[in-house]
Amino acid sequence: MLRRRPDPVVTRRGAAIFGALIAIGAIVLAAPLLPGESEPDEGALAPRDFIAVRAGEFVSAALTEAARRAAAEAVEPVEVALEEIPGQQLERLALLFREVARLRLRADLSAGERLRALGELPGGADLGQAIRSTLLSLDAAELESLRVAARDGVEALLSSPLRAQDARNRIEAYLLVGEVPSFRNGEGALRELLDAFVAPTVGIDEAETAARREAARAAAAAVVVTHAAGELIAAEGQPLDAALIEALRASGAIRQGFDVFDLGAAMLMGAALGAALGVYLYRLQPFGRPAERRALLVLIAVLGTLAAVRLALPALLPDADARFFPYALPVAAAAVVVSSVSAPRFGAIVAVAVALYAGFIAATAPDLAGAAFSSVLEPLELVIAYAAGGLAGAAAMQRTERLGRFAVAGLAVAAATGCVLLAFWLLTEQRASVSLAWIAAAAGAAGAGAAILGLALHVLLSLALRVTTRMQIMELAQAGHPLLGELQEQAPGTYHHSMLVGALAERAANRIGADALLVRAGALYHDIGKLKQPEYFIENNLDRGVSPHDALAPAQSAAIIHGHVASGLELARRHRLPAIVRDFIPQHHGTRLVTFFYHKALEQGAADAEAFRYPGPRPREKEHAIVMLADSCEALVRASQPRTHEEIDGLVDGVFEERLAEGQLDDCDITLRDLREVAASFRGTLRAVYHPRIEYPDAPDEADLP
Numbered sequence: 001m002l003r004r005r006p007d008p009v010v011t012r013r014g015a016a017i018f019g020a021l022i023a024i025g026a027i028v029l030a031a032p033l034l035p036g037e038s039e040p041d042e043g044a045l046a047p048r049d050f051i052a053v054r055a056g057e058f059v060s061a062a063l064t065e066a067a068r069r070a071a072a073e074a075v076e077p078v079e080v081a082l083e084e085i086p087g088q089q090l091e092r093l094a095l096l097f098r099e100v101a102r103l104r105l106r107a108d109l110s111a112g113e114r115l116r117a118l119g120e121l122p123g124g125a126d127l128g129q130a131i132r133s134t135l136l137s138l139d140a141a142e143l144e145s146l147r148v149a150a151r152d153g154v155e156a157l158l159s160s161p162l163r164a165q166d167a168r169n170r171i172e173a174y175l176l177v178g179e180v181p182s183f184r185n186g187e188g189a190l191r192e193l194l195d196a197f198v199a200p201t202v203g204i205d206e207a208e209t210a211a212r213r214e215a216a217r218a219a220a221a222a223v224v225v226t227h228a229a230g231e232l233i234a235a236e237g238q239p240l241d242a243a244l245i246e247a248l249r250a251s252g253a254i255r256q257g258f259d260v261f262d263l264g265a266a267m268l269m270g271a272a273l274g275a276a277l278g279v280y281l282y283r284l285q286p287f288g289r290p291a292e293r294r295a296l297l298v299l300i301a302v303l304g305t306l307a308a309v310r311l312a313l314p315a316l317l318p319d320a321d322a323r324f325f326p327y328a329l330p331v332a333a334a335a336v337v338v339s340s341v342s343a344p345r346f347g348a349i350v351a352v353a354v355a356l357y358a359g360f361i362a363a364t365a366p367d368l369a370g371a372a373f374s375s376v377l378e379p380l381e382l383v384i385a386y387a388a389g390g391l392a393g394a395a396a397m398q399r400t401e402r403l404g405r406f407a408v409a410g411l412a413v414a415a416a417t418g419c420v421l422l423a424f425w426l427l428t429e430q431r432a433s434v435s436l437a438w439i440a441a442a443a444g445a446a447g448a449g450a451a452i453l454g455l456a457l458h459v460l461l462s463l464a465l466r467v468t469t470r471m472q473i474m475e476l477a478q479a480g481h482p483l484l485g486e487l488q489e490q491a492p493g494t495y496h497h498s499m500l501v502g503a504l505a506e507r508a509a510n511r512i513g514a515d516a517l518l519v520r521a522g523a524l525y526h527d528i529g530k531l532k533q534p535e536y537f538i539e540n541n542l543d544r545g546v547s548p549h550d551a552l553a554p555a556q557s558a559a560i561i562h563g564h565v566a567s568g569l570e571l572a573r574r575h576r577l578p579a580i581v582r583d584f585i586p587q588h589h590g591t592r593l594v595t596f597f598y599h600k601a602l603e604q605g606a607a608d609a610e611a612f613r614y615p616g617p618r619p620r621e622k623e624h625a626i627v628m629l630a631d632s633c634e635a636l637v638r639a640s641q642p643r644t645h646e647e648i649d650g651l652v653d654g655v656f657e658e659r660l661a662e663g664q665l666d667d668c669d670i671t672l673r674d675l676r677e678v679a680a681s682f683r684g685t686l687r688a689v690y691h692p693r694i695e696y697p698d699a700p701d702e703a704d705l706p
Contacts, residue, residue: 009291018295019278025303027270029310031263050234052227053252062243063223071220072213078205085201086158092122093197097147100135126196134189142183149181150193157198164200227251286346288580293465298338305334309358322435324442327385330449332413335390337457339397351390359383385420392416406455414447468578477521483575493539494530505630508681512674519623522584529568536560554601558594558612587624590664591616622670637686645687652682
C-alpha cells in the first residue's frame, strides 16, 4: 500500500467540534433545564410503582387544604329575616292594579303602548305579555276578583318565613287551597301574579356566614401523613393527584426541585452521542473536500430530527389505542440526508445513533415523565423500528445521482419499518387484525416522510450551505454543459481527449470501487484551461507541420503549457464549478515537469527545473490519481500510435511505473492492488479504442473496372 495521505479531509479538530456541537444539542433536547420540569403533572398516570425511599411523616398541604375546604362547606349559611319584603311587594301589587285601572281609561293610547307602560312598573318586568294583556282585557268585576285573590295570596305566602328555594312549592300549594278567580284561566293569571310578586322573606347574612366558615377552616386540624420505607405510594397506572405527587416528593420516590441527576444523565448520553459520531466521522472520513459545510448539513439533519422527535412524541405517546402514530415519524430522514452527502456507512452510523437517542428522549423527556410506554416491549420496538428504517434508507442512498433514489429509499424505509412492527405485532398476546392496517399506514407514512423530507432537506440545505450533491455532479457530467460546448467548439482535440479520458477513468473507477461519477466529471473538466490558448496544445493543432512553440523559448512554452492549470481554475470559478470538481484541474498533473520543453531547455544550456514544473498539488484522492493516470495513458497511446496490444500494454505499464517513481501517488490512499486493477482496465479500454486497423488494398482505377 502507498503512503497514507497526511492530511485527512476531516481533521481531529473538525471532528471534535462536530461531536461537541452534537453533544450540546442532544443535551438541550433531553435535559430537564427548568426546576421541577421532570416531575409528573396532575392527572398523569404513574409510569411505574413508586416506593417510599425513606420512612417519615409530613403535613400534607393538599390533604389539609381539602379538609379545611370540607369544614368550611359544612357550615350552614346564616339566615336573616327580610321584614320589609311583604309590605314592599303588596305596595307594588297595588300599584300595578291602580295603573291597570288608569290605563283602561286612556282611549288615546294604543294596545301596545298600554302593554309597555305596565312592563315599566316595579315588578311589571317579571310579568309576561300574556298576563299584561289579560289585565287590560278583563271586565271590572273579573279584574277586581283577580286583584283581591292576588293580594290575599301574597299576604298569605309572605306572612311566614319564605326561602327562595321554597317559593315555587308554596305557591302551588296555595293555589290548591286558596281563593282562585272564577273566570276562565283565572288560576293561570293568579299563578303568574304570585310568581312575580312573591319574594323570599329570608336572606343570607353573607358577612356572618363568611366569618363562621373562616373560623371553621382555621379550626380544622392539619392532616399528617406517615409512610414507611418501602411502602407503595402510587401503583403503576394510577392517576396522580396533588396529594399523591406531594407524597412522592416527601417520601423520596421522586426528586424535588432542579433535578441534577436527570441533568447528569442527559449530559452523559449527549456526550456519548457526540463522541460516537465525532469519532466515526474522523475514522470513516465520509466526506469529500471541503468537509466543513457537509458536516454542518449533517449536524442540522441529526439535531433537527431529534428536535422533531422531542416535540412530537409527547403528543403521540403512550400509544394506548395501538394506532402506531409514533412509528410514522420520518426519523429515517436523518440517515437518508446524511447518506446523500456522505458515505452510506456513515449514514448507517447516524441511523443507529439517532434511533437510540430518540428512544432515550422518549423514556426520559420531562413532559413524558416516563409514562410514554404502555408495555415493556414498546421502547424496544420504537428503537428497533427507527434504526431499521434508518439503516434501510442509508443503504438505499448508495450513489445518489437521481431524484428517484429518494423514492427507493422511502420504499426501503417503509418495508423495514413495517417488518419490525409486524414482528412485534406477532409477539403480542392480543393480535387485532385492524392493527395491520395501522401498521401499514404508519410504515407508509414513515417511508413517504423520509423520502419527501429527505429530498427537501437535501436540496434546501445543499443550496443554503453550498454543498455539492451527486445530482449536481451528474448534471456536470453531461456533455451538454455550456463549458463543455465551448471546449468542443474552440478546442475540439482537447474535448475529444477529455471524453476519452472520462470513459477510460470511469471504467477503472468502477472496477476498484471509487466514485466513478466524480471521476467522469473531473475528467471532462480537467483540461478546460486549454480554452485560453488552444492552438498551443498539440491535440488542437491541425497543421502538424507547424507548431506555435517553434518560435518560443522552451521556458515560454512550458509557461503556456502548465499555465492551463491556472486558466482552468479561473474558468472553473467563473462558471461556478464545485470545488470537488475543480480539484481535478491542478491535481491531474500533480507536480510533474513539462518534460519535453525541460529537456529541450537542457539541450540549450542550464535550466531551472522549478520553472518547468506544474504547481500541483499531487493527487490527494484515488479519484484524482485515476484521472492523472488516464490522462497520461490516453495522451501517450494516442501520440505513439501503437500497432499491437503488447505495445499498448507496455505504454500503460510505463506510465504507472513512472508516476510511482516520481512519487506523484504518495499523497493518496490508492493501493498497489488498486493500481493493478486500474492498469488492467486501461489496457482493455485502450486496446478497444486504438486497436490496429486492417489495411485494405488500394482501390482500382475506374478504367480497370468491368
